[in-house]
Amino acid sequence: MDGPALLVEHLTKRYEGATAPAVDGLSFAMPRGATWGLLGGNGAGKTTTIAMLLGILVPSAGRVRALGHDMAGEERFAALARMNFSSPYVALPQRLSVIENLRVYAHLYTVPRAERRIAELADQLQLGDLLHRPAGALSAGQKTRVALAKALINRPELLLLDEPTASLDPDTGDWVRGWLERYRAESGAAILLASHNMGEVERLCGHVLMLKQGRIVDQGSPAALLSRYGRDDLEEVFLDIARDRRRARAAAE
Numbered sequence: 001m002d003g004p005a006l007l008v009e010h011l012t013k014r015y016e017g018a019t020a021p022a023v024d025g026l027s028f029a030m031p032r033g034a035t036w037g038l039l040g041g042n043g044a045g046k047t048t049t050i051a052m053l054l055g056i057l058v059p060s061a062g063r064v065r066a067l068g069h070d071m072a073g074e075e076r077f078a079a080l081a082r083m084n085f086s087s088p089y090v091a092l093p094q095r096l097s098v099i100e101n102l103r104v105y106a107h108l109y110t111v112p113r114a115e116r117r118i119a120e121l122a123d124q125l126q127l128g129d130l131l132h133r134p135a136g137a138l139s140a141g142q143k144t145r146v147a148l149a150k151a152l153i154n155r156p157e158l159l160l161l162d163e164p165t166a167s168l169d170p171d172t173g174d175w176v177r178g179w180l181e182r183y184r185a186e187s188g189a190a191i192l193l194a195s196h197n198m199g200e201v202e203r204l205c206g207h208v209l210m211l212k213q214g215r216i217v218d219q220g221s222p223a224a225l226l227s228r229y230g231r232d233d234l235e236e237v238f239l240d241i242a243r244d245r246r247r248a249r250a251a252a253e
């Protein structure tokens with residue numbers, strides 16, 4: 001089907017009783033096969049955005065088309081079958097073992113030859129020793145790897161990842177990033193990644209959306225952003241934006 005992986009138009013969320021919207025008129029089109037980063041400080045609106053992209057949270061205004069389907073109506077089920085996500089805020093059923101969890105999700109996504117797919121993912125994500133342990137008894141890093149296996153169970157064409165390496169040690173985090181790069185290269189999937197890890201974003205993302213108070217305040221490739229702010233790494237760009245220093249720098253030049 002034609003069209004971008006994600007088409008987002010004027011997406012807005014105002015939580016009941018809140019004085020300001022959490023997400024405020026977001027618009028962007030993420031192409032198929034691209035990896036984009038969603039960056040912003042605490043409370044910038046990243047998780048709220050991802051929840052609306054998945055259709056879990058109803059927007060106050062605006063619309064989302066995922067893989068060509070309108071996420072506001074019945075059509076969204078066609079898109080959801082070809083998408084997946086991982087989030088530290090969504091726990092897997094704790095009493096089920098890892099393999100039981102993966103079987104449940106394989107069933108929900110009607111994955112063909114599910115046992116083979118689970119074995120493949122267990123091998124790739126090194127879950128062999130964890131498969132028969134209850135999901136609730138895993139360490140944070142182990143849970144993250146299981147959550148990634150769940151996110152990949154249906155070989156999604158569109159993958160939404162909320163802080164995918166947040167609780168991983170540096171070595172495992174690096175390994176997961178390499179693994180995501182390979183998955184993207186092999187599958188042609190589009191990946192939207194919310195992260196606080198600037199190195200991760202620089203390595204994986206071709207385009208970055210900088211969010212502040214629910215709005216896109218800047219965007220571009222990591223290289224374009226570095227050059228625009230005259231910085232050597234994205235962390236400094238992030239701090240410039242967080243502290244509104246771009247205008248001050250430009251005025252000084």
Ligand SMILES: Nc1ncnc2c1ncn2[C@@H]1O[C@H](COP(=O)(O)OP(=O)(O)OP(=O)(O)O)[C@@H](O)[C@H]1O
Nearest residue numbers: 015016018022040041042043044045046047048049
């Ligand atoms: N369920 C909710 N009800 C009311 N307000 C909420 C709710 N969830 C989030 N918010 C508010 O919406 C804003 C955006 O929150 P969100 O969790 O989307 O930010 P975030 O960028 O993911 O932050 P973080 O990096 O801390 O995870 C914040 O001001 C937050 O307090």
